[in-house]
Amino acid sequence: MIESYPQVIEYISNDEENILHVAIGHRQRDIYRRVKKMEVIMKCRLVSQIDKNGDTLLHHHVRKIIPSHYIMHCNNKGKTADELFQDTHADLLKLAQQWIKETSQSCSAVSVLVATVVFAAAYTVPGGNDASGRPNFIDSPFFVLFTIMDVISLACSLTSVVMFLSILSSPFEYENFKASLPRKLIIGFTLLFFSVTTTMLSFAATIFLLLHFQKKAWTKTLIYTAAFLPVSMFALMQFPLYAAFNKLLRTLTNKIEKKVYPQKFLPPYLRTKKLNKLS
Template identity: 35%
Template sequence: MESNKRKHKLETPILLAAKNGIAEIVERIIEVCPIAINDVNSDNKNIVLLAVENRQPKVYELLKRRNILKESMFRQLDKEENSALHLAAKLGDKQPWRIPGAALQMQWENKWYEYVRDSMPHTFFPRYNKEGKTPSDLFTETHRNLVEDGSKWLTNTSQSCSVVAALIATVAFTTATTVPGGFESNGTPALENKPGFDLFAVSSLVALCFSITALVMFLAILTSRYQERDFGRNLPRKLLLGLTSLFVSIAAMLISFCGGHFFVLKEELKLAAVPVYAVTCLPVTFFAMAQLPLYIDLLRATVSKVPQRSHKVDP
């Protein structure tokens, strides 16, 4: 009886390596013993199903590169009659992706599902498992809580950033329509030939344009339907564009302020004002540095075609 239980729990080395994402061992075993690709565990899962279920991109890419992902491998079903696409759509108890935040987790879940789906043979079509569910049904059902958490995070972030963008747009509009020094009798600006005038004019216009762009992007996120597929490309791109525009508008507004204020000072005070301008920029610099990790994660998740498995998460 004990030997039967022990046998039931045993998994071959290639199955364990595929489950834990050790691509080097999987590749070596395939070279030494090619027939090992047909091994299955007690749940009737082969290396393809285990790599997909445990979100192991390195193993999956290895199998694709060596042309092991043949149609017969994809048609393997586990005890619950789940295909590889079912397992790619099903969210487990753990979140293996190396990225923080429910919204970005959801983005990489979308990328993983689409990556597995696009790598399948053209003759493969979604089928029902034992519970009568398609991969699309499983994706919607198992990601419901993650979608809800991601929606809340996006809503809070967009609301906070839209307030800042609206404030900058208001200030930028005022400065863009105000000419320092007034006009001459012939209608030309009095400070037209001054070195800082062009800097003031251009930076105020840039601040206005980018702040309005950021405001539109954040409002587009707030009015989104927050469907599962929206987290794949639509919402992250809007958030990335909104944050980029917000950072540019803040920097342009500060440059516009420094350029306009430069004309107010007397000649002997202009050099003394430079450190004051630098101190004025410090809060914005701290804000940008605080948001930089989020921005980098968002940029990486948007640009990457295949999500990366985190080694910090236990398999």
């Protein structure tokens, strides 16, 4: 409708709300993004509008596109956008603080447990040592796999402990929940996942070292099941977090590209005008 009838963005509702107020109030990101890409003059006229309650777009949780002098604007109840936001989401903040604390504590305990197991496994060489202290299976590729996986698992588990502890020591304010805390939590989950995966791979390598003389098919089936079933279940349970992590990576990549190649994100008519000036 916006493409067919651009004038609809000028319509005002009975509450003196324009299309941006309504789109943000109903969480319509596509409409918001379309309006954001429009001409500068038209966009400035929309973002500066105040509804009948005295609320600006900032009171509807939009900060980036609104002029800076609107930040301290108070509505009819005498509240700024930040004060209104904090009052509205106070209960949600308490629930989020409790959830992230409990999650970080549980995950840090698991990470410490994994680190303890792999640290002990490093001093318990599979197959034992000979009289000179040299491992009996040192020439086996499975022994090399066991060593590499054990080291990676220890590094990932200890790093994940650091990430979860940094979450517990962070201030649980609104600003931290926007990017800092979710980023730390996702990185901690990722490192914990890799530590569990490499632990199971080192376990599988140990079993292969001890049973590689066995030619029976059931031994391989048992090893594959024991090694990959826990990892697969963990991956399925945490898939939504990794989807969010990929979305976060794409957002960060786009921000970096906008700073390095700003002309790539200009509207077509501005991009052509800028290229003509350069030529």
